Amino acid sequence: MQRSRWMAVALALLLETGCQTTSPEALRVSLERKPPIAHIQRTLLGETSLSKRYELRIHTGEEWAFEYYLRMPRAVTKPIPAILILAGFETGRQALDFLDERDDVILLSMDYPYNGPPEFKGFDLLRAVPSLRRMGLATLEAGSLALDYFWGQPEVDREKIILIGVSFGSIFTTVLGGLDERASAVVLIYGGGGLPLLIRQNLREAPWWLPSWAIPPLVKAFFGDFEPLRFVERISPRPLLMINSRQDEFFPAPSTEALYQQAKEPKKLIWYETGHMDLFDPSLIRRLTQEVVKELRSAGYFSPPGGHGLNSPEDLCHEQEIDQAGVR
Secondary structure: OHHHHHHHHHHHHHHHOOOOOOOOOHHHHHHHHOOOOEEEEEEEEEEEOOEEEEEEEEEEEOOEEEEEEEEEEEEOOEEEEEEEOOOOOOOOOOOHHHOOOOOOOEEEEOOOOOOOOOOOOOHHHHHHHHHHHHHHHHHHHHHOOOOOOHHOOOEEEEEEEEEEEOOOOHHHHHHHHHHHHOEEEEEOOOOOOOHHHHHHHHHHOOOOOOOOOHHHHHHHHHHHHHHHHHHHHHHHOOOOEEEEEEOOOOOHHHHHHHHHHHOOOHHHHHHEOHHHHHHHHHHHHHHHHHHHHHHHHOOOOOOOOOOOOOOOOHHHHHHHHHOOOOOO
């Protein structure tokens, strides 16, 4: 009984101290006023016949830096497309492998700036809520800085800067894409909108002390600034591509459909029939990103296979794999 009382008090304090939801325009202005890039550190991690990989640290001050991972073609003779990809927790470096090796695109991924409790159990779940909010705001700042970085690189075609969000990363990708028009296209893989629904869906084993009625106000108080439904329509008139699964147990179909309906044209939704955890299968994520490349190529972001632009040597066989993938 004593523990239950303390949990209730802690929950009430969280709701009481929650933050006022910021309007999209105010959030956009806030990002524009962020500290500028002070200096950049680039450390070589490895290389292949097509590209080099770096750890990138973008500093905005003497004591603060955001960590990224960069995949750069070995030789760039003209400005080429650039992609910022946000995926799940602790997938920054691995996200560089989501797209097959190719020499016609610059790829940047990042680690989330999260410094809260490592596990979301008991009191740690309550303690994590403010930390997750701070991480969300810092992620938007880091994403905006990544676009600053792209904007300053002569190798980048400024008209072909693409945001790709996978799973958890789709939330922040939607917000960033709605706020920063330097992103010329937005791709969401296995994402959705309606944060209260998503949290209820993912808290199947909800703590006994967290009543279902408390989830919507808690989400609004701390995470309202990151609700994809508030930002997705701002992506228009830039193209939006969504790739989702009707079997997704974390981002259920109603969440996907709500986000797609809220978005404006031009937009496209492609359905798969796999579970969310199948994203850990490298062959699936490779197949999904091949679908992305195919769609971006048709929209003019990449040269066609056999064209005058640079391409992955596997492009032609990838086209066959995609056509046989059972996409609905």
